[in-house]
C-alpha cells in the first residue's frame with residue numbers, strides 16, 4: 001500500500017510490493033520490497049552496493065510511470081537495461097516516465113548504494129542508522145501523453161470564511177499540443193476548465209473557490225475531504241489524481257503558533273523511522289502501533305527527526321489529528337560536513353521533493369531544517385538562510401524552524417519563524433533545569449528570537465529497557481523517568497514555550513562505524529520511552545501522565 005487512500009480511479013496503477021531478486025557480493029537473494037537488506041542474516045551490517053531486479057508484465061503498449069517512495073540511500077534505475085532515473089536520499093520519493101513501452105515482459109533493475117563517502121553529504125555515520133534497500137513502496141502506472149503530475153491545495157481563512165486554491169500541474173510528453181479539460185470536485189463544489197497544453201511542456205490550471213459548509217481540520221478534529229482532479233481529452237477521461245485535504249491554516253503571531261486562529265501547544269515525540277526487525281522500512285502495522293502508542297501517551301504532535309517521512313505515516317497523522325513538524329534530512333552536520341561539495345544540492349533536492357510531495361498534508365504545521373548543524377558560523381548562516389528562502393518560495397503557508405544546540409553561539413535565530421532548541425538538562429549536564437531554561441530563553445530573546453514562538457525540540461535521557469535500579473542512576477528506567485519528569489514539569493508550564501518534543505519515542509539503531517558506539521550501548525540510541533520493539537519503559541507512563549495534565 002502506497003498511501004492510506006486510493007489516489008487514482010481513472011489512472012491504472014499497480015504496486016510492485018513483493019519479492020524481488022537481490023544480488024550483493026556475488027550472491028543472489030530473494031528479498032521483500034519494501035524492506036531493508038539488513039533483515040537478511042547474511043546482510044545484517046552490510047554497507048555497500050546491491051542490485052534489485054524484477055520482471056514486470058506490461059499488458060498494453062503505451063507510456064508507463066514508475067514511482068519509488070524511498071530507496072536507501074542512492075538509486076540508479078534501469079528499464080530493460082536503459083537508465084531511467086538516479087536519486088539520492090532515502091527519505092524522499094522520485095519517479096520516471098518511460099514512453100512507448102510495448103506489451104510483454106520487461107526488467108526493472110535498481111542499483112542501490114548505502115555507502116558513506118563524499119558522494120553522500122546527508123547520509124553519514126550518525127546517531128541513527130542508514131539502512132540499505134528499496135525501503136518504501138514502489139508503484140507502476142499506465143499514463144497517457146497528457147497526465148496530472150501533481151495537485152496542490154491551499155486553503156485560506158478570511159473573516160471566518162474558508163476558500164481554497166487548487167492547482168493542477170499537467171504534463172504533456174507528446175510532440176503535439178493537446179487540448180484538455182481539467183475538472184475538480186471537492187466538498188460538493190465542482191470546477192471545469194478547458195486549456196491547451198503545448199507539446200513537451202507543463203501547464204498549471206488553477207481554481208479558487210469559497211467553501212461555506214466545510215469543517216476545519218484541527219488537533220483532535222481531523223476533518224478530511226477528498227479532492228478529485230480529472231483530465232479529459234475529447235470528452236474522454238484520460239487521467240485523475242485524488243488527494244485527501246484539510247481546511248487548516250497555520251500562522252505565527254507574536255510568541256504563539258495558531259491553527260485556524262486558535263493557539264496551539266505541540267506536545268509530542270521525536271520519532272525515527274526505525275523498528276527492530278523492519279529497520280527503516282517500517283510496516284504499516286508498526287506505523288499504526290506507533291501512532292496508537294503516541295496518542296495513548298496524550299501526545300498531539302510528532303517531529304519527523306531528522307528527515308521527511310513515509311507518506312503513509314503522514315496520512316495517519318492527517319487521519320488522527322496529530323500535528324507534524326517535518327524536516328529535511330540533516331543531523332548534527334558540522335561546518336566541514338556542510339562544505340561537502342554535494343551538500344547544498346542534496347539539501348535543495350530534499351527540500352523540494354519534501355514540499356512538492358507533502359504539501360497537501362494538513363497535519364504538517366511547520367517545516368524544519370538542519371537539526372543541530374553549523375548555525376554558529378557565517379558560512380553555515382548563508383546555507384540556513386538559503387534553505388529558509390527555498391521553503392518560503394515553495395510554501396508561504398507554514399512557519400519554519402530549526403532545532404539548535406549551538407547555545408549562546410547560534411547566529412541564525414533571526415531567520416526562522418519559530419525558534420527551537422534541544423536541551424538535555426540532567427542528562428548531558430546536571431543543572432537547575434528552570435534556571436537553565438530561563439538562561440536559554442533570555443539568550444534567545446537577545447539573539448534574534450525576540451517575539452517568536454519557542455519550541456523545546458528535544459528533551460530526554462537514556463535508559464536500557466529492563467534495567468531497573470533503586471538508586472535511579474543514569475541508564476536506569478527510573479533515572480530516565482525522573483529526568484523527563486523534572487524537565488517536562490518546567491517546559492509544560494512555561495507560557496513562553498509553544499511546544500515540547502520528547503527525545504525520543506523509540507530506541508533506534510545507530511551507525512557502528514565512527515565513534516557512535518562508544519556512547520550508544522547496544523549500538524542503539526536508548527532514549528526512547530519505548531524500546532525498539534515498542535516495549536514501554538517506566539518513562540512512557542511518566543510522559544503520558546504529564547502530557548495528560550497539560551491541556552493548553
Ligand code: ADA
Nearest residue numbers: 127331371372422458525527
Ligand atoms: C541531538 C540530536 C538527536 C540525538 C540526541 C541525543 O539532540 O538532535 O538526533 O542524537 O542529540 O540522543 O543525544
